[in-house]
Structure formats: structure tokens, C-alpha cells
Amino acid sequence: MISLGSYLAISFALFICGILVMIARKNIIAMLLGIELILNASALNFAAYTKFANNNLDGHIVSLFIIVIAAAEAAVGLGIVIRFFQLRESIHIDDAATLQN
Amino acid sequence: MFTNTLFLLSAALTVGGALAVVYSQNLMHACIYLLASLFGVSGLYACIGADFLAATQLVVYAGGVVILMLFAIMLTGGSGNKINRYGLEKIAAMGNKKTYFFAGFAGILTSLVLLKIIANILKAQPNTVLSANEPTVAKLGTLLATDHILAFEISSVLLLGALVGAAIISRPRKERND
Numbered sequence: 001m002i003s004l005g006s007y008l009a010i011s012f013a014l015f016i017c018g019i020l021v022m023i024a025r026k027n028i029i030a031m032l033l034g035i036e037l038i039l040n041a042s043a044l045n046f047a048a049y050t051k052f053a054n055n056n057l058d059g060h061i062v063s064l065f066i067i068v069i070a071a072a073e074a075a076v077g078l079g080i081v082i083r084f085f086q087l088r089e090s091i092h093i094d095d096a097a098t099l100q101n
Numbered sequence: 102m103f104t105n106t107l108f109l110l111s112a113a114l115t116v117g118g119a120l121a122v123v124y125s126q127n128l129m130h131a132c133i134y135l136l137a138s139l140f141g142v143s144g145l146y147a148c149i150g151a152d153f154l155a156a157t158q159l160v161v162y163a164g165g166v167v168i169l170m171l172f173a174i175m176l177t178g179g180s181g182n183k184i185n186r187y188g189l190e191k192i193a194a195m196g197n198k199k200t201y202f203f204a205g206f207a208g209i210l211t212s213l214v215l216l217k218i219i220a221n222i223l224k225a226q227p228n229t230v231l232s233a234n235e236p237t238v239a240k241l242g243t244l245l246a247t248d249h250i251l252a253f254e255i256s257s258v259l260l261l262g263a264l265v266g267a268a269i270i271s272r273p274r275k276e277r278n279d
Binding site for chain 1 (some may be wrong): 104105109112115122123128131132135138146149150151153154158161162165166170172174178200201203205212215240241244245248252256259260262263264267270271273
């Protein structure tokens with residue numbers, strides 16, 4: 001039951017859900033949720049290949065760095081969203097169409 | 102037996118949470134469903150013997166990122182943000198029929214491409230003998246301090262940059278008189 005195929009299928013489902021969220025939502029924070037799903041799918045793939053294809057732990061290292069980068073991305077992205085909300089009083093993605101007033 | 106049960110529960114939690122993130126109309130609920138999905142991914146890590154990864158996933162994602170997201174949602178008007186104090190109707194905007202149509206189309210297209218690739222991978226996969234699960238923390242520490250030291254240092258610089266950048270970007274607005 002626990003095989004490479006099942007892990008790839010779960011990661012595939014996560015990735016498709018992330019893509020759907022990123023395209024369908026018009027809310028900036030909801031799009032960030034989709035990005036988190038996609039990053040999780042890739043990290044899961046790395047860990048699964050470490051277990052089922054080769055047994056050195058390099059895949060775990062890459063997954064760790066993916067988690068670190070996702071945390072940094074969430075911090076900066078949410079800072080940008082909060083700043084945008086202070087300026088425009090909106091978190092709709094269509095309002096974010098200009099670089100300056 | 103126990104591992105199989107854990108795997109099934111984690112897989113159901115992961116996929117169900119991700120689907121609920123897609124179809125929830127309430128932003129706060131979507132964030133909580135994302136928390137469930139991340140818990141499931143942590144369980145999946147535990148099933149293949151990645152103990153340190155499972156713990157890190159719980160600490161960083163469930164304890165950090167999702168809480169940060171919840172803070173950001175509440176700072177930008179909360180979940181019932183159709184009628185918030187600014188009276189703006191555009192904020193809710195969790196997607197409409199048109200965006201869901203395009204998203205479904207793109208999702209089906211991506212699924213077809215990915216399924217084509219995954220089928221090839223599964224056809225060619227080597228039948229290696231699976232090793233038993235061992236503790237990985239000591240090995241991961243050694244690898245991080247020897248083979249991957251450059252990436253480790255760069256990620257520390259990245260985190261410092263993210264910290265300073267987030268503080269500078271979201272600082273309160275300064276009035277300029279010029």
C-alpha cells in the first residue's frame with residue numbers, strides 16, 4: 001500500500017489543488033494558500049523518492065530547504081499583502097495592477 | 102498494520118483538506134482546511150520514516166505559517182469580509198464561475214500532462230529493496246554541516262533577508278511633507 005505510486009498520486013492531487021486555488025481565487029491571501037499546497041507537493045515528492053529510489057538523505061535535505069523557503073516566502077508575501085491593504089483597503093488581485101499610484 | 106492505517110488516514114486528510122481549500126468559500130475556513138492538509142502531509146512523512154521532516158513540518162507549517170496566514174486574514178478584514186468596516190464589496194472575491202471554469206480547464210490540462218509523465222515514471226521504476234526505517238536526525242545533521250553547508254548558510258542569509266524585508270515592507274506609513 002505504501003508505495004512510490006501512491007505517494008506520487010497524493011502529491012499529484014496536492015499539486016492540482018494548488019493550481020486550481022491559484023487560478024480560481026481572486027483573493028491574494030487565498031492564492032498564497034495555493035502556493036503553500038504546491039510547495040508541499042514538491043517536498044513530498046522529494047521525500048518519497050528518497051525512500052523508494054535511493055537511500056541517501058539528500059531528498060530530505062531538499063525538503064527541509066523547501067520548508068525554509070516556504071516560511072520566508074509566506075512572511076514576505078503576507079507583509080506585502082498587509083502593506084497593500086493599508087494603501088488600497090482591498091486584497092483583490094485585480095486592484096494590484098500598478099506599481100505606483 | 103499501524104503504518105497502513107496511519108498512511109490511509111494521512112492520505113485522506115491531505116487530499117480532503119486540499120479539496121476543501123479549493124471549494125471553501127470562506128477564507129478563514131480555507132486556512133483551517135490547509136492546516137488539516139499540512140497535518141496529513143506530516144503523517145505521510147512519518148509513514149516513510151522521515152521523522153525529522155515530519156516534526157519540522159508540524160512546527161514550521163502548523164505552528165508558524167498557518168498562524169501567520171490567520172493573522173494576515175484577520176488584519177485584512179477577516180473572513181466575513183463582504184461587509185467589513187470599509188464597506189467594500191470586492192474584498193470577498195473567493196472566485197466566481199468564470200475563474201472556476203478557467204481553473205478547471207487548466208487543471209484538467211495539467212492533469213493530462215502530469216499523468217502522461219507519471220505513467221512513464223512508474224513503468225520505469227527500479228524494484229529496489231526497501232530499507233528499514235532508521236532515525237534520520239543524526240545523519241541529517243551531519244549532512245547539513247558537511248555536504249550541504251553552502252546551501253545551509255545561504256538559507257540563513259535568505260531568512261535574515263526575509264525578516265528584514267518583511268519588517269521594512271509592512272512598516273506603518275510615514276507621512277511626507279514635501
